[in-house]
Amino acid sequence: MRIDDRATLADLACGAAFLGSGGGGDPYYSLLLAEAAFARSGGFDLIAASDLDDDALVAPCGWIGAPTVSVEKLPNGRETVTALRRLEQLTGRKIAAVMPVEIGGGNGLAPFIAAAELGVPVVDADGMGRAFPESQMVTFNMRGLSACPSVLTAACGSLAVIETQDNLTHERVARGLSVALGGIAHMVEYPLTGAQAKRDAIQGSVTSAIAIGAAIRHARAARRDPFTALADALKATGLYPHCQTLFDGKIVDLERETKGGFSIGKVIIDGFGDGGRMEVLFQNENLVARQDGKVRAMVPDLITIMDRETADTITTERLKYGQRVKVIAAAAPAMLREPAALAVVGPAAFGLGHDFTPIERLNQGEGA
């Protein structure tokens, strides 16, 4: 697929924002950078992983850090390309294609900028099917692949090559680096073969994001309900087969701090009428939504807070008192609900003290 119009890029940004589950970085700056790359290059090539040679070198990339920092500290624009070139030096090979390490948020667009400059395609797949706060929360780790060598670059021109014995230590090291470098950095990690990209990535997530964004855009233009369009589009992707509007209300309280390289906090939403109260906890991404003490959705299922009129996604760093919002949950891709995956991205991995229950069972009988 050739992306050769700005509307498709904007659809991708809109869909990726939803899939970010509140995180993945604000898509606004990524969209600006992608549009600039688009203006220079005239377009981007998106290919299916199945089109890759089995021994091709595929480079997943994205930003690591607190989204609260990313909206204030701008990139220098060269981070991704510098890191990819270094990966080529380290491996002695040419990169055949790039891939978002996570489709969610700004990270869904991040590889397009580098792809245009390197003249390589973007693979229609990613390692999370959404966004997660920690770098080991990726299908490649669940499938036993190594994050290393990874290359971390920052706006100040710093670069670090990281090699660790395990992926959790890699996350600790990369996180410490991102904090030392001002709270946000770019990372190329989990260098894949084409065969691994076919087997261990979540397929079709980039085109899914585009379809979600397009559905919302078309609904707005036709003055149809964008939330209905969103639910239909999610189901049509096949990746996100269930969708629920969990709550409709006004933000009445917000706690948020930037701590340990993350944006951590809690938002309280009061329902309209006698709708009760919903609490959503987040660590970069929304992790669990509880209504009057009852869990309505939890990781790895997606929980996204959206403007109740426009269906614009409100990422965790953009939450504010008084916003009128809907809380939307979507079923995570099947690969994230496998037992090996739940050990890495299930509620227990976040210390939440719940066993994972899918949204379609938690909210049985309540339609989209």
Add this chain to the structure above:
Amino acid sequence: MRIDDRATLADLACGAAFLGSGGGGDPYYSLLLAEAAFARSGGFDLIAASDLDDDALVAPCGWIGAPTVSVEKLPNGRETVTALRRLEQLTGRKIAAVMPVEIGGGNGLAPFIAAAELGVPVVDADGMGRAFPESQMVTFNMRGLSACPSVLTAACGSLAVIETQDNLTHERVARGLSVALGGIAHMVEYPLTGAQAKRDAIQGSVTSAIAIGAAIRHARAARRDPFTALADALKATGLYPHCQTLFDGKIVDLERETKGGFSIGKVIIDGFGDGGRMEVLFQNENLVARQDGKVRAMVPDLITIMDRETADTITTERLKYGQRVKVIAAAAPAMLREPAALAVVGPAAFGLGHDFTPIERLNQGEGA
């Protein structure tokens, strides 16, 4: 010079401990590792920088982190060699010699272990002439050389290559990494040419440390006062031309915390009889000694707290309530008192709010 007996190694550990000014890492474990390397290799070659080819590759190495951690978290013993081999890969060249990045504390012995394994000599020079808490506080930085590429290794087997645009950012990145890796890591940094080692390092500091240790050992054996022997030995080195016993008393209070990758605190010493009270502030190393409000010594001059009977150096992480101690100050090597050096390692660089005044002026008329 060939170091072919264990007594000389012990002298080096003793002298380096004094020159550490309270820091540089506990020399005990470094001595054990050096003795093991000695047992395997039969000895170490120590050469003058002037013996190096101008284009030789010289690798300064040492440990970065909080000394409080280093006494509890042991190295795996391969950190230095792994990092040096990686530096050879990165530069495509063989390392001709290694050098302590700082002569003070355990770091004065660190390169000997790797030297034995690589079959290269140690250069009789270092980058600090003592120990300092931060990696940019080194003569190589004062003379405009770059710390990069540096290689950081940790006991868990992790490795990171760091490249930054400036040496202060390098320190921030390396410090963040050392914290993420458990509080202590090994670093090979400021790769030098032979010409730079001749011009920009402090010459003769390794043999000075050996001479200081030997003087204390001989004094103890002959039941002479070790502090007199220390003062004479310091003057004889030519590097440390002045020495003062600032204070003699008992530790009555101690504040110490491990924060931001450093061991930070303050020790209070009450004088015997009507000797007043001395306060010594430290950040890994002792930074300033004040007696009843009057500054008696400050960085970059050396301030070392020693057991008042044995003249054993008590590093900042070994300070305890009740210890009977002498506080000894020594003039820093001339290279550290130049204006460009004072900007990096003078009291203002530590936020101390004093202009640098040498100990020989602060304590005029008070003999050693």
